[in-house]
Amino acid sequence: MTVAPHFQFKNGALHAEDIPLSDLARQFGTPLYVYSRQALRDAWEAYRSAAQGRNVLVCFGMKANSNLAVLNEFKNLGSGFDIVSGGELARVLAVGGDASRIVFSGVGKQAWEMQAALKAGVKCFNVESEAELLRLAEVAKQAGTIAPVSLRVNPDVDAQTHPYISTGLKENKFGIAIESAVAVYQLAATLPSLEIVGVDCHIGSQITEVSPYLDALEKLIKLIETLADLGIHLKHLDLGGGIGIRYTDETLLSPTVLLDKIFQALDAHKLSHLQLVLEPGRSLVGNAGVLLTTVEYLKHSDAKNFAIVDAAMNDLLRPTLYDAWHSVEAVVPRSNTSESKAYDIVGPICESGDWLARDREFDLQQGDLLAIMSAGAYAFTMASQYNTRPRAAEIMVDGVHAHVVRPRETVESLFASETVID
Template sequence: MTVAPRFQLKNGTLHAEDASLVKLAKEFGTPLYVYSRAALQDAWDSYARALEGRKALVCFGMKANSNLAVLNEFARLGAGFDIVSGGELARVQAAGGDPKKVVFSGVGKQVWEMQAALEAGVKCFNVESEAELERLSQVASTSGRVAPVSLRVNPDVDARTHPYISTGLKENKFGIAIEDAPDVYRRAQTLPGLNIVGVDCHIGSQITEAAPYLDALDKLIALILNLRGEGIELSHLDLGGGIGIRYTNEQVLEPTTLFSQVFSKLDQAGLGHLELVLEPGRSLVGNAGVLLTEVQYLKHSEAKNFAIVDAAMNDLLRPTLYDAWHDVEPIKPRPVTSATPTYDIVGPICESGDWLARDRRLELHQGDILAIMSAGAYAFTMSSQYNSRPRAAEIMVDGARSHVVRQRESIASLFENEYILPVTD
């Protein structure tokens, strides 16, 4: 198991740290999300080592995993948070996070969300359009507050990743074209209720090479120096997130490798004083979690073999949405031979797109428990109740101990806020 070091075979059984996944599946049922606390710490430490001795703030991109226990763990470690909604801000506060370490991203901030963020005292609003800039000025002025502002610029850099998670090209909805940014900064200077503090850029997700970051950084440095020449001094540079993880055989970009080059470029440009803000999500949680699922039926045919499991696209949408690969590991693996069939791992949802993995050579029996690996990011947060399926429980493992950090939903909870129309004559 090289993909997720905190999930290893011990005595022929897959464990999360020192907790048997067999026992967790029996105790809590399946589908089941299981996270490793130690894996969260490992991932955080990789950034801490890369940023040691520099002025930097790591803001966890919490859209990847917004469980309160996960957020609280990162808050304890000193993290800030990258949020994209008022609901995410409320989660940060409920988890004990510091709003002064929160950057508020997102293209569609509503008035109530701006008001809540101003009242909480967030570190910065990453503004993504001129219209948003105007609205934020009005909201801040009306409330008698000053909004710290960073413009998210779009550098038109290809992140060389899946088009659905590429965010730095001209055709993407995010940010302000970098060639238009100087005019927007000038406009921001004239608006009441705003304090210009930084520049922000996020080019995409699951990036496995440094070149796209460095290409974007060159453009940002040129912009910052241009603004300085006009008397607009910034205090931070937000380089976003997007470092990829290993799902199968990807060559992972290590934070130390990337940020040593980033700091070198900033120092050479005379910008080493700037605070570096980062927004990692997947790289902090992706390989800290698995999704456990039980094989319900094995279905063999001339064209295809199916392992029908109790997890589905409502539990893990990424394969259907992105054609994403997740490793599949039996909790108690059997030897694979040349006679072992290949299976598509599919769920019970009434959609042809309901699949979790394709063409996997596995020696399976009905009732086996499988671990869908690398499910710590964009699994539960993208889950739904489609087909009236209750969302699964979330468990956090800490050594040999396990903690329920989100209860499994009940059938009754699916419609507890729905109402039948009254009878009419």
């Protein structure tokens, strides 16, 4: 049983919407990323429905998946964008995205990135340090413009998630300690090239409970009230992203439950006039994609059975980086479970950390096709060319139609720009 509703078994074979995944593998080869267009739309609808009648701006956290076809889909649905680099800004602009619906996050913004964002006219900069604030003020002054700013505050809230994707604790590199925020806001108010427009926080990713958000919100409300007493009035409150998806059997937090609780708190403090900004990433794209891979070899030993596949850690880094668990499905499973064995699914890269799944029960043969599920987020965007391996193609399925939204790289393209010295 898969965990993604748009990837289901029909007539004994796993499909993406109405196309057998085995057909896509034959046509386009493996490794292969396959996305469901309808899955993107349905995930967006959950946020649109939850936000209906409320002043909410949903900005897709595009670091999760920055393919232009994905960005264009969300742009057409009405999404804003949360970016963390000048390159991501360029991608949004390339699909005709509205810069006034872009929030620029990230701890290390360079001057050229600030210049590009100011020229484009982004909604605001989520400033993450006093040093960044001063640099932005100088860049804006030199450009003869006013930079809209929102301080990213670190509320020291434990999101109860993997430490690598926790962003709201004191020991994390992100944001300004909430104890220091008032002083930094007061500094910002003295800089004529800055306009204070909001407050921002982001506490982590793959969050499945509402309580961490409410803990962070409680601290932000106190900050907003203190700022108002000092004559600093905000226009929006950005609570970041982080809603989790189902990789296996997680109980999920819905956007409706989250927004209902947030607005209850804002109403109680007479702050519902603030625009609420959200930055979902994984929850919009995570279960909209799979990674297809072919079994190249089976290797049996007394200690382990290995299924060596043609995908690797350069294609999907999450298991190596986070010890992440992805469901793996045989695209055309066999019915004779008596032949099943526990396999580690591993790639061909020369690293012991090159694994995609461990101890999974399969009846496998060489040449079988596997689908690594929930691979729409933080998958291709983290892909590399390690071991001079071309990155996989990306396919968007729309009903019975399959579109190549990024072709497979060729080996020659990987070193075409390199030179040798005589």
